[in-house]
Amino acid sequence: MDIGFKCCCDIQYFNNLNKVTNTEQEILSILKTVYERCKAERDNNCLLVPLQDYHERVSNYTAYPKTFIYTMLEENQYQEEALDIYDHILFMECINFMYSQNNLLTFNRLYEECVKFQSILSENYKLKHISDLTIFIKKLHEWGYVHRKLTNGSVILMENPKTKFARFNYLNKIRDYRAKGRQIYYLDERQILKDAIKKYKYNSDENIQVHDGFLYFHILTRNGYENGLFTCQDPDMTFSDIFKKWMIDIVLYSIKPMSVIVMENNVLHGLLPNKSITRYHTKNQMLQWLRENNIPCNISMPKPILYDLIEKCTFNNINYEIDCVFKSCGHDILRLPNTFTSLTPTTYFWNYLCKNFKIPEDSTAETVKHLLSLKIKDIDTTAWPSFIAEVVQMENDIYEIDALAENLLEEYELDSRTLYE
Structure with a gap:
């Protein structure tokens, strides 16, 4: 019985030893990779990957794919939606x-x-x-x-x-705009990486950081591609600033009169001109907000009455600065429903494009921009109305x-x- 017990222990020890050995081999492989690449940096007197591209650096040092790094750290901002x-x-x-x-x-x-x-x-x-x-x-x-x-x-x-x-309000408005013959522009953006084109996942942080590749802003209509801008991370301007400048300096002067622009409701597409007022703000803050928005009030009013005035203002919480600029020029901006952000022809445009376009290996940013522009120009003219038709069918179904x-x-x-x- 003692011998049998010892035999079992030996087998268990041997199995455990194998497990430890496999783990050690994996660790040794990572250490060798890190050692070789740190040595290469010493020999070249520079970092192989820029300091700010920390995900790329982790991938470079460990030899694990960047998608694996994102998954392990649970911060993959480029991960595709599981349900469409x-x-x-x-x-x-x-x-x-x-x-x-x-x-x-x-x-x-x-x-x-x-x-x-x-x-x-x-x-x-x-x-x-x-x-x-x-x-x-x-x-x-x-x-x-x-x-x-x-x-x-x-x-x-x-x-x-x-x-x-x-969602009901959005569908009603977009159907009404089409019935009135308004020109509708669909705006979107994509993250162009070294090996893929992805939809960027925005959070509530205003300071959007995109160290991999570049962002591509673009608008299209049922007649095709209308306008676009390739932009990389700029140390002097945020992506929100770049987007706003593109919209006001270029898009505003290129669209037709009385147009409608459809875009997603995210942090990149506009910030509130005035901070939203809640019940927890001071009386002076409420008075200041009301005066800035030309709403009659006086200091003798108690806070509940002041807040009641604020609540009755439909633009509290939804009045984006960029919307105000376009509305003053006779245009309307319509925000997609938060749970149906892919209810736009840009979704089908990119699905169509990515099936027929692959980013060549070792391509520079300029090469990718050039090839992508050529591919967009080559899209058959009959495809654009089909993208719109797909969206209209979805809207009707919903x-x-x-x-x-x-x-x-x-x-x-x-x-x-x-x-x-």
Whole structure:
């Protein structure tokens, strides 16, 4: 028995030894890579990768791909969305179907039903990433879905009304602009990397940093590409400043009278001219805000009345500086719904372009710009209206799905006193 026990221990020790050895080999490989590249920097008396490109430097020293670095650090700002607009629309169809069957929804139940019904709800949309429940639930939260309690004590999953109303207002406005024959320009930007073209993921930070490649601002219409600007990181100007300068100095004077510009609602596309006022601001700050916006008020008014005046001003929280400039020149700027930022022909334009364009290895920035410009010029003229048609079809689908959801939800009696996140 002692011998058997010793034998088992020896086998376990041997297995553990192998594991340690494999780990040590991996560490040794990284150390050799770091040593060789640090030595090369010493020999060349300079850094192989510029100091500010810290992700590139980590990749250079460890020999791990930069995408792996981003994933491990969970800060990949270039990572593609796991669920796209087709998935979102299918999900909306699925939830309506369940409402019509009087099924009370939870995240897990909805996930199961989406998998089950994706083949029968619509032949046009197929969920490509439905196998990952974690991503599915995370995306539902991003799309604004919450649990609401019913008067009978049950719980139902539904979209935040604020999100739905904002989308409805956007769809109504864009349909109205088209009906009136207004010229619509779609604005977007892409991150051009050494080996790929990506959609940059903005956060709430005003100081946008793009050390890899360059940003490409552009606008297009149903008639094709209209204008664009390639720009790299500038030590003297932020990307927000560059964007604003491009819009005001170039775009404003190149578009047709009474035009509409559609763009995403992110930090790059404009900042509030006046900081939003809340109940926690001082009375003097409230008075100053009201006076700056030419709203009658006086110092004898108590804070609740001053704040009531501020709340009644529809431009509080939504009046972007760049919108004001274009509106003063007779144009309108329309912001895409936050949960449908890909509801634009630029999405289909880049999908089309990337299928037929690959960035050559070891290309310089100037070479990439030149090749990309040529490729855009070579796009068939019939393709541009098709991009617009794709978006219009999506808008119509969403509009109809939302209308149906509104009718179906009338059958449920919500308890407005309780909200479960």
